[in-house]
Amino acid sequence: MTPENDTPAEASSEGTDELARHASKMAKKKAARDKIMAQKSGEKGLIIVHTGSGKGKSSAGFGMILRCIAHEMPCAVVQFIKGAWDTGERRLLTTHFGALCQFHAMGEGFTWETQDRERDIAAAVAGWEKAKELIRDPRVRMVLLDEINIALRYGYLDVEEVLAFLRDEKPEMTHVVLTGRNAAEALIEAADLVTEMGQIKHPFRAGIKGQPGVEF
Known part of the structure; x- marks a missing residue:
């Protein structure tokens, strides 16, 4: 029926x-x-990796930073590549949430923009020194290392040194988020949480440039 x-x-x-x-x-x-x-009662500071060819790696990291701010958890951002950009997230965090979130723009742009390897290495090393200072501070609950995977990929920083520091000196309850495509296999192996962003479509291929609110 x-x-x-x-x-x-x-x-x-x-x-x-x-x-x-x-x-x-x-x-x-x-x-x-x-x-x-x-059965899930444990807590620990996580090493979190956002990688892959798709868009959204930094966006995911900044989403976590905003969650920390909402919970009144002190946090920090170190930008390794996009430091020269005037981004929406930088404006928002420095203008409205500076008391909870430290923001350090250490990069000078992508390597094809600077065209100076020694300068790129110096900027990456300075960024890593600042990152270590922030991670060592137990009051800072999360540190976002934005685009550090690119600095590692180009050899501006030594991945084994980074991993050794995270293993030996990161406070137990501090979360560290590392973003950027082509994350090193050793970093992926050491991380607690790894997400790979896949690219299916991107407007850039259709001739559409990066736009405020979407790309930066």
């Missing part, structure tokens, strides 16, 4: 049965989820 031929009582009964099945299914799912969550 098709639904339009059902009597009101039959239609009501079928609707009630469907609601009951859904409620039962969700109750079982909740019980299973609660059992899993009951």
